[in-house]
Amino acid sequence: MSATLYMPIPAIIERIEDETPDIKTFTIRPVEPIPFAAGQFVELAVPGIGEAPFTPSSSPKISEYMEITIMRTGRVTDWLHTMKEGDEVGVRGPMGRAYPIEEFHDREILIVGGGCGVGPLRSLMLALLEDLQHYARIIVRYGARTPDSIVFKDAQMHGWGQGDALDVMLTVDEAAPGWNGHVGLITEILEEDYLDCHASDGIAVMCGPPVMMKFGTDKLLERGYHPKNIYLSMERNMSCGIGQCGHCRLGRYYICKDGPVFSYQEVQANPRLWDD
Ligand SMILES: Cc1cc2nc3c(=O)[nH]c(=O)nc-3n(C[C@H](O)[C@H](O)[C@H](O)COP(=O)(O)OP(=O)(O)OC[C@H]3O[C@@H](n4cnc5c(N)ncnc54)[C@H](O)[C@@H]3O)c2cc1C
Numbered sequence: 001m002s003a004t005l006y007m008p009i010p011a012i013i014e015r016i017e018d019e020t021p022d023i024k025t026f027t028i029r030p031v032e033p034i035p036f037a038a039g040q041f042v043e044l045a046v047p048g049i050g051e052a053p054f055t056p057s058s059s060p061k062i063s064e065y066m067e068i069t070i071m072r073t074g075r076v077t078d079w080l081h082t083m084k085e086g087d088e089v090g091v092r093g094p095m096g097r098a099y100p101i102e103e104f105h106d107r108e109i110l111i112v113g114g115g116c117g118v119g120p121l122r123s124l125m126l127a128l129l130e131d132l133q134h135y136a137r138i139i140v141r142y143g144a145r146t147p148d149s150i151v152f153k154d155a156q157m158h159g160w161g162q163g164d165a166l167d168v169m170l171t172v173d174e175a176a177p178g179w180n181g182h183v184g185l186i187t188e189i190l191e192e193d194y195l196d197c198h199a200s201d202g203i204a205v206m207c208g209p210p211v212m213m214k215f216g217t218d219k220l221l222e223r224g225y226h227p228k229n230i231y232l233s234m235e236r237n238m239s240c241g242i243g244q245c246g247h248c249r250l251g252r253y254y255i256c257k258d259g260p261v262f263s264y265q266e267v268q269a270n271p272r273l274w275d276d
């Protein structure tokens with residue numbers, strides 16, 4: 001096992017961008033490159049405070065620096081949100097199982113994101129966009145609470161910079177003045193009226209809050225996606241990140257080691273699948 005899984009590599013916070021009132025994207029530059037694959041995660045250590053797992057939101061083709069999109073929810077994330085450009089953090093990783101991206105070749109890929117879940121999906125998205133010719137079609141369906149809480153708003157509103165090459169649709173739970181897009185839950189824009197897809201052999205990838213993943217998965221199954229072709233990025237409280245402490249157990253799996261990416265087929269039997 002690599003030393004970087006035990007010992008954090010020092011990294012400097014190079015840039016901090018506000019995405020929404022409670023989500024920021026941090027660009028960090030480690031003292032040595034950290035190669036990762038889309039879907040893998042790192043443990044980010046804040047000296048004297050603690051560490052927490054995050055999935056990079058930047059392209060996996062870049063290892064010299066890494067972007068991580070972080071929502072404040074508690075001790076470590078609150079502290080990270082007070083940090084400044086030039087401050088130091090530590091990075092352990094990468095850890096866990098990535099998306100099986102070679103299996104996606106020549107297929108239609110539907111990316112479904114909710115809230116901050118689009119951070120981890122952006123890394124996959126950038127990997128797909130860099131080799132667009134390998135995929136039949138890429139569709140994005142994203143839901144946020146309000147227009148102000150849409151993450152990567154510019155990129156999403158402008159089709160991730162690819163013009164008509166991608167089919168992107170956003171929805172918000174509650175509209176606000178100036179919002180002309182759809183209003184309603186993410187499951188609505190997965191309905192036939194808003195999503196023309198080849199469900200029987202398409203790949204669907206989802207990341208977001210557990211309740212959104214639960215109802216989103218039900219909708220995808222109803223639309224005809226096969227459980228083995230629905231990929232979920234699971235999040236649980238973690239500690240060691242390397243399959244030793246048991247904190248992240250999901251039935252016979254450890255999310256840190258066997259996941260965080262699972263096909264729905266692998267985990268569907270677990271009655272605690274959608275627990276927070
Ligand atoms: C593989 C993986 C990838 C992740 N990627 C991202 C990411 O890209 N961006 C991001 O913003 N967050 C991500 N998370 C969630 C992030 O790790 C938690 O928000 C963070 O650990 C909270 O730490 P804290 O010290 O700030 O909060 P705490 O003080 O530990 O807890 C605050 C609240 O959040 C809950 N909580 C703590 N950890 C988690 C967790 N892992 N999942 C769900 N609830 C939790 C606690 O039960 C508590 O209610 C990821 C989690 C995992 C497991």
Ligand code: FES
Binds near residue numbers: 244246248257
């Ligand atoms: S976090 Fe320790 S076993 Fe997964």
